C-alpha cells in the first residue's frame with residue numbers, strides 16, 4: 697500500500713528527529729498521528745503540515761511514560777484514526793553524562809521510563825490491532841548507543857541496548873503475522889538532544905557538534921521513510937546511520953575545530 701494511503705504515528709514529534717519524520721511522511725502524503733508532551737508545539741506542527749502538504753494530521757499531547765494515559769489516548773482516538781499502519785517509536789531522551797557512581801536517580805528514571813517503558817507502552821497498546829489486520833510496521837529509533845558504550849553513558853546506552861533487544865525480540869514474536877519490525881540507529885544528530893542531556897546548558901550542548909558535521913533530523917527521517925516504503929515482503933531490519941565524521945561513539949573527526 698502506498699504511504700499516501702497509510703496512517704503513520706510518530707511519537708516525540710515536537711522536535712528533532714520526530715518532527716523531521718512527521719515532515720517526511722507528510723511529503724509522501726501519509727495521514728499523520730503526532731504526539732509529544734508539549735501540546736503547543738504539536739498543535740503548531742499539525743497546522744503547518746496540513747497547510748503545507750494538504751495531508752490529514754491529528755495531534756495530541758502524550759507522555760509515553762504514563763501507561764494509563766497512553767492506553768486512554770489511543771482508545772479515544774476518533775474512529776477514522778484507529779487503524780494505524782506504521783508506528784515510529786521515536787520519543788526518547790538522554791539525561792546527564794556523569795560516571796555511574798555519581799549519576800542522578802531522577803535522570804536514570806527519566807531515561808529508562810521514556811526510552812524503554814514508553815516504547816513498550818505504545819507498542820503493547822497498538823500491536824494487537826496490527827496483528828489482527830495482518831499488516832503493519834514498527835520502526836524504532838535506536839542509537840549507536842545501542843551498539844556501544846561510552847564514558848558517562850552507561851544508563852542511556854543501557855536504554856538503547858534495551859531498545860535493540862526489544863526490536864529483535866519483537867521481530868521474533870511477530871514472525872508470521874505480517875507485521876514488520878525495524879530499527880534505525882543514528883550516531884550524532886543535531887537536535888535538542890544535547891540541550892536536554894545537559895539540562896538546558898546550551899553552551900555545553902553545542903560542544904557536542906564542534907568541528908564536525910552531524911546528521912540532521914531530516915537525514916534520519918529520509919532513512920525512516922525509506923524503511924517504511926520497502927515492498928511488504930522486504931524488512932529493512934536494522935540500519936546504523938552515522939555522520940561521515942563519526943566512526944564510533946567516541947571516535948569523531950573534528951578537523952575544523954580551530955576555524
Ligand code: NDP
Nearest residue numbers: 708710711712713732733734759760787788885887888889
Ligand atoms: P529531541 O530532544 O530533539 O526530541 C526528543 C523528542 O522526544 C521530543 O519531541 C520530546 O517531546 C519527545 N519526548 C521526550 N520525552 C517524552 C515523553 N515522556 N513522552 C512523549 N514524548 C517525549 O531529540 P532527538 O530528536 O535527537 O531524539 C529523538 C530520538 O532519537 C530519541 O529516542 C533519541 O534517543 C534518539 N537518538 C538521538 C540521537 C542524537 O544524536 N540526537 C542519536 C541517536 C538516537 P516533548 O519534550 O514535547 O515531550
Ligand code: 8X3
Nearest residue numbers: 839840841883884945
Ligand atoms: C545519541 C547518540 O552518541 O550521543 O543516541 O549517545 S550518542
